[in-house]
Structures are given as C-alpha cells and as structure tokens.
Amino acid sequence: MIDYSKIETTKAEPEASSMIETFRAVGYNLETAIADIIDNSISAHANNIWVDYKWNGPETIIFITDDGHGMSNEEIIQAMRPGCRNPLEQRTLYDLGRFGLGLKTASFSQCRKFCLISKISGGESAYWTWDLDYVNQSKAWDILKYKPDYEIYYEKLKKLNSGTVVVWWDIDRLTKESGKSDERAKAKFFEVMESSKNHIGMVFHRFIQNGLNIYFRDRKIIPWDPFMIGTDGIQTRPETKIADGQIIVQGFILPHRSKLTPEDYDYGKGPKDSWTHHQGFYIYRNNRLLVAGDWLGMFKKETHYDLCRIKLDITNKFDIDWNIDIKKSQAIPPPQYREQISALAKEARALAVEVYRHRGKIIKRTFTKNDYFPIWEEYVRHGKLFFKLNRRHPIIRDLLDAENSSRNNIKNAFKFIEETIPVPLIMIRENEGEITHGIPFEGISHDPILHNMQEMYRQMINNGYSSEDAKARIANIEPFDSYLEYLDHLEDAVEQRGN
Ligand SMILES: Nc1ncnc2c1ncn2[C@@H]1O[C@H](COP(=O)(O)OP(=O)(O)O)[C@@H](O)[C@H]1O
Ligand SMILES: [Mg+2]
DSSP: OOOGGGSOOOOOOOOHHHHHHHHHTSOOOHHHHHHHHHHHHHHTTOSEEEEEEEOBTBTOEEEEEEOSOOOOHHHHHHHHSTTOSOTTSOOOTTOOOOSSOHHHHHHHHHOSEEEEEEEOTTSOOEEEEEEHHHHHHHOSOOOBSOOOOOTHHHHHHHHSSSEEEEEEEOOHHHHTTOOTTOHHHHHHHHHHHHHHHHHHHHHTHHHHHTTOEEEETTEEOOOOOTTOTTSTTOEEOOOEEETTTTEEEEEEEOOOGGGSOHHHHHHHTTTTTOTTTTOEEEEEETTEEEEEEEOTTSSOOOGGGTTEEEEEEEOGGGTTTTTOOTTSOOOOOOHHHHHHHHHHHHHHHHHHHHHHHHHHHHHHHTTTTSOOBOSEEEEEETTEEEEEEOTTSHHHHHHHHSOOTTHHHHHHHHHHHHHTOOHHHHHHHHHHTSSOOOOTTTTSOOHHHHHHHHHHHHHHHHTTOOHHHHHHHHTTBTTGGGOGGGGGGHHHHHHHHHO
16 A cells, blocks of 8 residues: 655646647537437426527527526536536436536537536526637636626526526537638538437437437427337337346337338438448447447448348446447447447348348249259269350359450360369268358458449449349349349449449
C-alpha cells in the first residue's frame, strides 16, 4: 500500500477547452446526438417530446422539449457537469443513460453553445448554459447563468407542469460558413433533419408504439418497426433466452418481395433505404435500439440474406460486458455468448436464403425442356473412365468462339486439364470417406458466381430473351443450379447498369 500522506501532490486538472474539444470528437452525427437528448427525456418519464428547429443560416437553432419530471436549479447544475454519474453505478431499468456524459457530448458535438432550461412540478423554471467560447476565454469549467432570449423556446415549457428544454445554437458543424440566404446549405440542413426524423422513428419505435409521442415540428414521428410485425407471411423463430434471460434472441424472416405490397416493400427498406443494409442484428437495450442491422463481424452482408433480421434484447445491467459506447451506437456481444448467438443467426439466415432458393427451384421447373449443361462430361476410353470439358457449356463455348490469336493455346490448355484430372485420387478419397466433396465455390467468395450470372442474364436480355426465360436457362447451367438464391438479384445488375 502506498502511504499517500507522505507524498507531495500537485493538481493536474483537465484543461477545460481542450477537454471539450475532445468531447466534440466522440463521433456523433446529428441523428445520434438528438437521439441521446431524447434518451434523457425518456429516462425522465416524458410522455411527449418535441424536436423543433429554425433555419437561419449561422443563427440556426435546434431545441428539444419534454414534459418529463424536470430538474431543480441544483439538478441542472449537476446535469451540466461532465461525468456527473459513474458509469459503474447500477441504473434503473427505465434509465437509458450510462456515462453521465450524453447531454454534454451530444450537444457539443453539434454546437458551441447550449442551454438547459427546466422546471419541476410546482417550481419555477431555472436555466444554465455551456458556452465553448466562454470556456476558451475563462479557461475554466464554468457555466453561465444565461439563456437565449427568444420566446419560442419556452412557449411549450410554460404550458407544462414540469419539463425540460435543451437549446442548441451556434451549430457550427452543420451551418458553418453558410449565409442566411444560402439555399444549398438550407436544403442540406433540411435533408439531415429529415434523416434524423427517420432515425428517431427507428431508434425509439418501441416507445412510440407504446404511446410515447415524439413530435418533429409538431408532427408526430411515425415508428419504423424492422420486423414489420403484423405483415402477412413473416416467419418468426422462437425466442431463445441466453444468460438466464438477460439476452433474448429471436430471428425473423421477412416475406419475399413478391408477397409484399409495393408500399410494404418500400417500408422494409427503412431509414437506410436498403434491404441489404437493414439485414442483421437489431440490439435493443431497455427497448432502445442501439444497433440497427449489423452482423457484428460474424458474417458479411450479402443480398441473398436480405430477408433476415434478428432481434436481440439486452438490459442495462451488462453495459460493460457489451462494450456500449458513449454515443450508444455500438454494442459487442460478450465472447462467452458469441458462439450461441452466431448459431441462432445461422439458423435464421439459412431459412432466409431458402426463401430465394425455393423461388429459384420454381423457375427452374418451369423450363425443364432446356438441356442441362455440366462442365465436365464423363466418357469411357479403352475401358477407362475419363472426363472432358463440355464444349457446349456457355462459358467454354464463349471462350472458344472468341476471335483470339491464343485460341490454340487455350485448346491446348484444355487438353492438359482434361488429361490430368486426378481420377484415381478422387476415387480413393471417395472410398476412404475421409473427405466429403464440397459443392462448387464452397468456402470461397461467391462474387464470381453472382457476376457471371448477372452478365449472362444481361446478355440474354439484350438478345431478346424474356426475364423468365433467361433465369430458367441460367438455372440449368452448372454450377449456377447450386446458387438459385441469386436468381432474384439478376435484375438489379441490369437496372444499375442502365442508370
Ligand atoms: N431532459 C431531462 N430531464 C430530466 N433530467 C435530465 C434531462 N436531461 C438530463 N437530465 C439529468 O442529467 C443527467 C446527465 O445526463 P447525461 O449527461 O445525458 O448523462 P446520463 O444520461 O448518462 O446520466 C441525467 O442523469 C439526468 O439526471
Ligand atoms: Mg443521457
């Protein structure tokens, strides 16, 4: 044990302005910053939350009001302190906070000045302001007894019994160097506000569905439910409880596009405007969405898993195990549960691919009169078994048709390939039964498969085949017949090239 009483000490306090600059670099964007402010309103048991803003070039303001329990003067001062609560402290289940930092880091990430105005039931309203310019000047962790004097901020609070307003101004990150009449900056600002609205509708969808009202410029935000509960044709996997029920996992396989109305299909694209981006895990901490569509490093996002979304519910008891970050947009499964979570995901993913594969099989059946094209053809020579490359196979045929000076070389190479197939070895291995044969392209990137299918499809369409015909033909070509799940993604390539 060190005897501290015998040792000289000196202060090594954080330098206020550089520390605040560090807060600014946490990596929030407008969406995650507003969500963090709303977290506090929900923790304060608000029933209504209003997100308002007024574009005015460099004097633009954003203010967020709630009708939660509010804060007394002393509580506001405490709330303004960075790190006002210990991250190790156990919080109630309703509390969405964590580090005692969110209000400050989220606000400073967007603006240089923010004011907290609040009142508790039966009390007078009180206010305090953090001003980065003043901190730079005073070099001290001092807040100001100041509030911006525009009446519109307080209109809602005045009518409430209790509640809080957070006002952001000098929003330099978003409105820097834009004039009041700068139409492009204005359009950009409205665009990010719009995407923030969608983000909020997603992150807090469970709260909104349970009766919380979040208004965006006085219009109610519509919740976005990733699992589209209530839509016909959803396959719901049973819930699995892990870690004594502290983690609940449930897979959803959403319906194929052909089973959805165009409106529902668009709805499914979600705030990221893409089915592919929205596949993966959805991690909820106390019903608040932290991660929206991510495979957590377990798998890659691929189009044929588009229909797979997995719900993962956790509580705030295990924040440290889950590595929840300050801006609450990250959560990493604890290593001891990773395997189990991954196994459940694999199950759901397999079912999701099956939706596409099943449709592929139907297409293949509708065109059985087509020849089947294997790459290798079997034949017997002098009583011995040989294989040769099928010259009618489209890839090989194209290669041979090409006006190409090295054609003889290619033929020659083929000959060598054919003559050197290790048939005896294949058979010995087969009989030993030690190694089972993989399917083509198993375990390596499937990109060449998809690209070749798309290219072939594009050529067939250009040559006047109907989409159905082209797909049926492709479904009868080896090894594409093992990848029927891609048949549904052939049009995308043609559309993208067309644009
Ligand atoms: N809208 C609000 N209503 C009531 N109390 C609030 C509000 N916003 C912040 N607070 C108080 O300020 C504290 C600090 O908030 P914050 O910096 O976001 O950290 P955390 O949410 O992790 O506690 C909260 O714990 C809460 O006590
Ligand atoms: Mg908070």
